[in-house]
Every structure is written in structure tokens, then in C-alpha cells.
């Protein structure tokens with residue numbers, strides 16, 4: 215049985231794991247010293263993830279799809295029996311995560327999802343009653359190892375940014391915002407600035423630079439803004455911003471925000487690199503995009519998966535309020 219391997223996929227290393235082995239990594243971190251797949255094997259997963267929070271994890275599990283007419287001997291049934299509970303565990307984990315065999319996600323994402331969606335291994339690794347030897351379950355399942363490690367949060371599995379580092383990032387990026395000749399902003403953040411303004415935001419936030427960009431452009435509406443895709447001058451102090459990769463390690467940073475950026479560019483008839491005075495850019499934005507539903511709710515408001523969740527501020531209507539008030543009141 216193949217339970218753990220590293221592979222080079224799309225030019226980068228990916229870790230291929232059985233979904234239920236990830237639960238065992240949580241137990242191991244909680245103090246279990248003999249997880250059934252083997253301590254070393256499980257520790258290797260933890261080590262790789264700790265070294266690289268962006269490590270792509272590919273969830274792999276055998277499904278044995280054999281047609282009954284192709285079963286040549288009773289050995290087949292012996293083989294599937296050995297792996298019976300483990301295969302059910304894999305599928306239980308996948309179901310909770312809303313993923314499928316072959317799903318590939320970064321380590322930070324997978325661990326966040328596991329801890330969020332699987333509060334206990336009871337019911338996955340062990341059942342109320344062992345109905346037969348195949349379904350006996352793991353001796354560690356009721357030890358509390360899993361639950362204890364889970365309580366420590368995702369930073370116990372993948373390294374997170376320190377408060378000090380984020381504070382320093384805030385200081386440096388705010389200095390740039392007030393000093394630099396032009397600002398670099400991702401297109402959908404123009405809308406987030408409007409939401410911030412629309413909900414009455416009037417003080418700096420620790421975790422982003424919305425206030426500072428708003429203040430700079432209100433003080434100088436001629437400030438040039440260059441549109442870029444991906445993280446921008448608003449992101450550096452955010453706990454989800456990864457300064458090593460410049461990626462957003464948050465579910466919204468996987469695909470959703472990239473689409474929102476392109477949707478805004480399409481509506482504005484612009485491309486990355488376009489540079490305009492702040493007042494002209496916001497005038498164009500407010501002309502072409504009336505509601506946040508058009509962009510942040512994808513137009514139809516349908517959530518097709520966790521990755522395509524819709525920002526809570528769509529319902530609150532903050533963009534509409536900010537647009538109505540106008541970022542530059544004197545200009546309207």
C-alpha cells in the first residue's frame with residue numbers, strides 16, 4: 215500500500231498523503247507515540263510541512279474500483295478487508311473537508327481545514343461499538359491526543375508570522391504609502407477601500423493598510439495608482455500575508471481574489487500596469503461597478519465551494535454605502 219511519498223508535480227515538490235494519515239499527524243503532535251501508520255512516517259509529514267507552509271499536499275486514497283466479473287480469486291477480498299477501515303477513514307476525512315481523491319492544496323490550507331472541520335477523531339478512527347474485528351478502531355482514538363493538539367491551532371503545525379514581524383511590516387509599508395510617489399494596488403482592493411469607508415472606517419487597523427491608502431488618496435486625489443495582480447501595498451501587515459512568497463495564505467487568496475481582480479479589470483477595461491490618478495480611477499470604478507455583488511458575489515451570489523465563499527460585507531452593502539458617499543466628496 216502506498217501511503218506517503220513526495221512527487222515533483224508541475225515543477226514543484228508535492229507531498230502525496232493518505233487523508234487519514236493527516237489525522238495521525240495531529241495525534242502525534244498531541245503526544246501519541248505510536249500512530250498506526252508508523253511514527254517515523256507520520257513525523258516526516260510534520261517535518262516537511264513545518265519546513266514549508268506552502269508545500270502542496272495531494273490527497274490520495276485507493277478506491278479499488280473492480281468490477282465483480284473481474285475478481286479472479288478470494289485473495290481480492292482479503293486484500294480489501296485489510297484496508298477496509300483505513301479507506302473509510304480516508305473518505306470520512308475527504309467528506310468533512312469537502313475534497314476528493316487527487317485534491318491538491320497548500321499545507322497551511324489543509325491543516326486549517328482539518329482543525330476547523332474535524333473537532334474529534336471519535337466516529338472516524340473509532341466507533342461507538344466495534345461491530346467486527348475490521349472495525350475495531352485505533353487504540354489512541356479516545357486518548358485525547360488529537361483534541362489536545364487541535365486546540366493549539368494551525369500555528370502548531372505550520373509556522374505563522376510573529377506579532378513583532380507583522381508590526382514591523384506595518385510600520386515599513388505605512389511609511390511607503392505616505393512617502394512613495396505612486397501606490398501599487400490590486401484592483402479589487404479599490405472596492406475594499408470603498409467598503410472600509412462605507413462602514414465608517416476612520417482609524418488604522420493592525421491587520422491591513424486600507425485606512426492609510428484611503429487617507430493618502432483623500433489628502434492627494436492626484437496620487438497615481440498602478441494596478442497590479444496579487445498582494446499589494448495594503449497586504450504587508452496581514453497575518454495571512456506570506457512575505458517569503460508574496461502570496462496570501464488565506465482561503466480567499468487561493469483563487470477567489472485573483473478572479474475578483476480580473477473581474478474588476480475587465481469591467482474597467484484596464485490591464486495590470488495601468489496607472490491613473492486616484493480620483494479618476496475611483497470615478498471609473500463607481501461608474502462601472504455599482505454593487506459588490508457584481509464582483510465579490512460573482513454576480514449570482516452562488517457559493518459553489520469553500521474556496522469560492524462570498525465576503526460577508528457583500529450582504530452588509532458597505533461598498534454601495536461608500537460609493538454613495540464618494541471617496542472624494544468635493545469631486546462629486
Ligand code: SF4
Nearest residue numbers: 237238241339352355
Ligand atoms: S486516533 Fe486516528 S488519528 Fe489518532 S493515531 Fe489513531 S488512527 Fe491516527
Ligand code: SF4
Nearest residue numbers: 405406409510525527
Ligand atoms: S465585499 Fe469584501 S471583498 Fe468585496 S470589496 Fe467589500 S470588503 Fe472587499
